Amino acid sequence: MTELLPLVPVGVTFDAFTDIDFWISVGILAGIYTIFALGLQLNVGFTGIQNFGQVGFMAIAAYSMAILTTTPDGGEGINFWISLPLSVLITIGFALLVGLPSLRLRADYFAIATIALAESVRLIALNARGLTNGAQGIFGFDRSWDDFTDGIRDFIVDIGWTDVPNIFPLFLVTWVLAIGLTIALSRMQRTPWGRVLRAIREDEDAARALGKNAFSYKLQSLALSATLAAIAGFLFVINIKFVVPDSFLPIVTFTGYAVLILGGLANYWGVAVGSIILWTILEGLRFMDLPLEETQIAALRFILLNLTLILLLAFRPQGILGKREEMVLGE
Amino acid sequence: MSSGNGGRPAIFEAEGIVKQFGGIRAVNGATMHVEEKSITALIGPNGAGKTTFFNLITGFYRPDAGRAVFAGREIQGRPPYVIANLGMVRTFQITKALARMPVIDNMMLAAPDQPGENLANVIFRPFSWRKREAEVREQAMELLDSFNLARLADEYAGTLSGGQRKLLELARALMARPRFLLLDEPMAGINPTLGRRLLDHMQRLRAEEGVTFLFIEHDMEVVMNHSDRVIVMAEGKVIADGEPHEVRQDKTVIDAYLGGAVVSQ
Amino acid sequence: MEAGALAVRRDRNTSERFADLVNRLNTLPYIVKAGAGIVLLDLVLLIADRFPDGGGEWLLFALIFAATIAALVPFEGRAVPIAAIVLVNVAATLILLHSLHDVAQRGINGLSLGSIYALAGVGLTLVYGILKLVNFAHGDFLAFGAYMAYIVNVTWGGPLILGILLAIVATAALGIALEKGMFAPMRRKGAGVLQLLLMTLALGFVIRYTIQFIWSTELRQLDVNRSAAVELPGDLRIGRISLIIVIVGIVTLVATGLMLRLTMLGKQMRALSDNIDLAETSGINTSRVILYTWIFAAGLAGLAGVFYGASTQLQPEMGFELLLPIFAAVVLGGIGNAFGALTAGLVLGVVIEWSTLFMASGLKFVVGFAILIIVLVIRPEGIFGRARTV
Numbered sequence: 001m002t003e004l005l006p007l008v009p010v011g012v013t014f015d016a017f018t019d020i021d022f023w024i025s026v027g028i029l030a031g032i033y034t035i036f037a038l039g040l041q042l043n044v045g046f047t048g049i050q051n052f053g054q055v056g057f058m059a060i061a062a063y064s065m066a067i068l069t070t071t072p073d074g075g076e077g078i079n080f081w082i083s084l085p086l087s088v089l090i091t092i093g094f095a096l097l098v099g100l101p102s103l104r105l106r107a108d109y110f111a112i113a114t115i116a117l118a119e120s121v122r123l124i125a126l127n128a129r130g131l132t133n134g135a136q137g138i139f140g141f142d143r144s145w146d147d148f149t150d151g152i153r154d155f156i157v158d159i160g161w162t163d164v165p166n167i168f169p170l171f172l173v174t175w176v177l178a179i180g181l182t183i184a185l186s187r188m189q190r191t192p193w194g195r196v197l198r199a200i201r202e203d204e205d206a207a208r209a210l211g212k213n214a215f216s217y218k219l220q221s222l223a224l225s226a227t228l229a230a231i232a233g234f235l236f237v238i239n240i241k242f243v244v245p246d247s248f249l250p251i252v253t254f255t256g257y258a259v260l261i262l263g264g265l266a267n268y269w270g271v272a273v274g275s276i277i278l279w280t281i282l283e284g285l286r287f288m289d290l291p292l293e294e295t296q297i298a299a300l301r302f303i304l305l306n307l308t309l310i311l312l313l314a315f316r317p318q319g320i321l322g323k324r325e326e327m328v329l330g331e
Numbered sequence: 332m333s334s335g336n337g338g339r340p341a342i343f344e345a346e347g348i349v350k351q352f353g354g355i356r357a358v359n360g361a362t363m364h365v366e367e368k369s370i371t372a373l374i375g376p377n378g379a380g381k382t383t384f385f386n387l388i389t390g391f392y393r394p395d396a397g398r399a400v401f402a403g404r405e406i407q408g409r410p411p412y413v414i415a416n417l418g419m420v421r422t423f424q425i426t427k428a429l430a431r432m433p434v435i436d437n438m439m440l441a442a443p444d445q446p447g448e449n450l451a452n453v454i455f456r457p458f459s460w461r462k463r464e465a466e467v468r469e470q471a472m473e474l475l476d477s478f479n480l481a482r483l484a485d486e487y488a489g490t491l492s493g494g495q496r497k498l499l500e501l502a503r504a505l506m507a508r509p510r511f512l513l514l515d516e517p518m519a520g521i522n523p524t525l526g527r528r529l530l531d532h533m534q535r536l537r538a539e540e541g542v543t544f545l546f547i548e549h550d551m552e553v554v555m556n557h558s559d560r561v562i563v564m565a566e567g568k569v570i571a572d573g574e575p576h577e578v579r580q581d582k583t584v585i586d587a588y589l590g591g592a593v594v595s596q
Numbered sequence: 597m598e599a600g601a602l603a604v605r606r607d608r609n610t611s612e613r614f615a616d617l618v619n620r621l622n623t624l625p626y627i628v629k630a631g632a633g634i635v636l637l638d639l640v641l642l643i644a645d646r647f648p649d650g651g652g653e654w655l656l657f658a659l660i661f662a663a664t665i666a667a668l669v670p671f672e673g674r675a676v677p678i679a680a681i682v683l684v685n686v687a688a689t690l691i692l693l694h695s696l697h698d699v700a701q702r703g704i705n706g707l708s709l710g711s712i713y714a715l716a717g718v719g720l721t722l723v724y725g726i727l728k729l730v731n732f733a734h735g736d737f738l739a740f741g742a743y744m745a746y747i748v749n750v751t752w753g754g755p756l757i758l759g760i761l762l763a764i765v766a767t768a769a770l771g772i773a774l775e776k777g778m779f780a781p782m783r784r785k786g787a788g789v790l791q792l793l794l795m796t797l798a799l800g801f802v803i804r805y806t807i808q809f810i811w812s813t814e815l816r817q818l819d820v821n822r823s824a825a826v827e828l829p830g831d832l833r834i835g836r837i838s839l840i841i842v843i844v845g846i847v848t849l850v851a852t853g854l855m856l857r858l859t860m861l862g863k864q865m866r867a868l869s870d871n872i873d874l875a876e877t878s879g880i881n882t883s884r885v886i887l888y889t890w891i892f893a894a895g896l897a898g899l900a901g902v903f904y905g906a907s908t909q910l911q912p913e914m915g916f917e918l919l920l921p922i923f924a925a926v927v928l929g930g931i932g933n934a935f936g937a938l939t940a941g942l943v944l945g946v947v948i949e950w951s952t953l954f955m956a957s958g959l960k961f962v963v964g965f966a967i968l969i970i971v972l973v974i975r976p977e978g979i980f981g982r983a984r985t986v
Binding site: 250299317 | 782795927958
């Protein structure tokens with residue numbers, strides 16, 4: 001079985017061994033981005049805050065996990081399964097720290113501030129060699145995970161499917177989480193808490209005049225979104241087996257937004273739809289048989305993706321499953 | 332300037348409220364009080380600072396100086412949600428119906444003390460809030476019914492007409508169980524019949540529930556015939572404060588309006 | 597049911613106690629708050645100096661901490677003298693910790709970077725001032741200009757001056773095309789803030805990846821003499837390229853300032869920036885002025901891009917790399933304020949270069965981001981902007 005290392009965003013090419021292996025890996029990416037973009041949907045579609053720093057939360061979680069689970073000399077640190085909730089807590093802490101000063105800013109300023117913060121995280125990860133190993137990154141954090149997936153695979157073989165691909169357990173876990181989180185978020189939306197969030201998105205002053213502490217709710221939304229980014233982050237680095245700063249470029253956040261635009265705002269199930277469509281097209285374009293070099297094909301895929309987004313934003317801003325009113329026109 | 336404190340205790344007092352924007356003092360030392368269970372009108376020419384004053388005492392702006400006391404507690408500089416939770420609720424000049432939410436959601440949002448609004452409850456105790464939610468829904472439907480809006484409960488608030496939105500705004504504010512309700516131009520843009528109904532509601536609420544009203548209005552007929560007291564602001568200050576017939580004849584008030592509508596009653 | 601019976605509820609919970617603490621902090625005399633801020637800043641510099649390697653993470657923790665504290669203590673008084681005092685304080689502290697020569701030398705290097713920020717920032721801020729549009733593709737305009745110059749200077753072997761001209765013209769043309777093809781139609785449709793923001797982001801990516809498509813990710817250089825330097829008094833040196841950038845940059849910026857102040861077009865641009873509806877009704881041909889604004893902003897961006905490419909190197913990501921420091925300059929100077937962007941750009945360049953005295957140079961952009969965040973948090977209207985009221 002070939003080790004599958006997806007192109008985006010690490011920049012290492014991979015070898016499609018068999019069709020099914022390729023598409024399972026696409027499915028994993030789609031699932032990871034679903035979870036990632038669910039957080040964005042909560043922020044943008046349901047609370048009205050333009051969080052453009054989501055990849056920063058992903059990075060904090062991934063690095064925390066990797067740093068906790070490994071030691072600089074290659075040994076083992078804290079137990080992997082314990083490092084996960086700990087990393088989530090660290091990420092939430094960071095989200096609160098970020099949110100406290102910046103959530104009262106206007107929408108476009110908040111976007112700029114969050115991009116700056118996410119980029120700062122990446123640059124620090126790149127330069128704080130003592131802590132993060134700089135550009136070389138951290139590896140070896142997934143031993144416990146591998147044991148776990150071996151267990152899953154054995155189970156699957158036992159129930160009949162003997163030729164199960166190596167990465168299938170990750171695919172399974174990713175989508176179980178993606179669907180579970182989508183259900184959970186949908187249900188949370190139908191509570192009084194969800195109602196307050198929507199009111200804040202509609203008209204924050206009205207919500208405040210009715211006794212709701214809008215700032216606190218926005219912080220909660222950000223913290224939850226950071227948790228989702230954290231989960232996506234864990235799966236992401238497990239998938240590529242490395243934690244490197246280059247995995248956390250701003251384009252990841254923007255791809256998340258692309259998923260939102262495709263699937264439609266204010267619609268949790270649309271996120272999965274958007275993600276699947278995006279990754280199918282993006283990865284499907286890989287098979288374009290053109291007399292071009294590797295980096296050129298990569299560039300072309302992104303050009304097409306972004307042109308499509310511009311067209312979508314111009315002519316169908318509500319996405320595939322969204323309602324026209326949701327994408328605020330003339331705000 | 333101020334008439335005697337008629338016998339009813341003051342539920343709200345403002346002292347020397349000042350607010351400066353750039354070089355302009357929009358509110359320049361406003362001092363007044365509102366008696367409990369009264370229906371008080373706040374009038375004044377355009378630019379007098381009435382809405383700014385509302386914003387200041389309800390926490391939407393921060394006063395540069397001055398004191399505001401509601402039900403014995405100092406509220407100047409407190410954020411809007413704190414003031415609303417204390418029982419001092421305001422509406423807005425341009426209605427803020429939450430357009431992309433159904434009318435019933437608009438109403439239920441306003442109810443105080445909802446355990447379902449707490450994230451911890453939502454995640455860890457998903458059934459603890461159902462009872463209160465049902466209560467709130469019932470109260471909301473009752474209130475909508477008394478305003479004749481019950482049949483619109485599931486419509487998006489954005490589809491309501493202007494007059495219906497005003498009623499919704501009032502009904503929603505009432506869901507918050509206010510002791511003191513501040514209405515910013517409640518009669519603006521609605522037909523007289525609807526206006527009459529609104530005034531009837533106000534009287535009923537004052538009588539049955541003991542709600543105090545302070546409303547900004549330009550319609551002098553409403554002010555003169557339906558309010559217990561009138562407070563007049565001009566150029567950021569309170570220039571008169573008394574019963575409607577007193578204020579109508581007050582010279583400073585007439586000057587402020589440049590001989591306008593006040594006299595023609 | 598008695599109205600207001602539930603009013604006395606949750607009397608003093610944590611967030612209210614917190615708010616009270618903040619209010620009490622606010623009432624401290626201004627000099628105490630300012631003094632505490634300065635002390636904090638100097639402590640941060642001192643600590644950063646102790647950890648030259650990988651001290652970045654501590655610095656950022658400290659900066660964020662300082663920013664959060666500072667955010668809770670509103671800024672009052674006049675912004676310009678305060679900013680000037682802080683700058684002097686930083687310079688003095690650095691001189692104490694290092695030497696006057698080092699600080700001056702890095703400062704000079706920083707002026708060149710600062711000119712580039714200023715040129716790009718003026719364009720960005722003008723577009724924002726008139727259209728209220730934050731153009732996230734602006735950095736990629738710079739990259740576009742740089743690569744246009746590359747075509748002339750390297751691919752065709754022409755002199756750099758021709759490359760600069762092509763860069764300016766081509767980028768201006770790009771600006772025109774985008775205004776007519778994308779921004780004007782979207783404005784007519786009544787597009788919302790988020791929509792436009794996302795479109796400019798996507799546009800930036802299109803430009804970036806088109807550049808990558810044509811020129812790949814290989815690092816490229818313009819055909820310039822990077823090592824020639826000019827000796828200055830006090831044993832200081834400035835690279836010839838840097839000197840040209842500073843001179844041309846300042847001349848261009850002064851010319852821009854004069855244009856805005858004195859010419860009819862400039863006055864119209866300022867009128868639109870103040871109140872676009874009023875300008876429209878008073879007979880100004882707004883779409884023409886908007887077009888000229890784009891030409892202007894894009895042209896400046898193209899120029900800045902060539903300068904940046906000449907002083908470092910060209911790669912497709914250069915645009916985004918520059919975007920955040922440019923935002924920092926724009927926000928610091930007061931968004932919509934061209935003079936502010938100019939000053940702030942220069943200051944930012946100098947401060948970023950100073951930071952290399954005590955931080956790994958890979959982290960110097962973090963300083964830019966930190967300043968951006970701090971400004972957004974303390975005083976979003978910038979040094980030269982008018983204070984918000986709510």
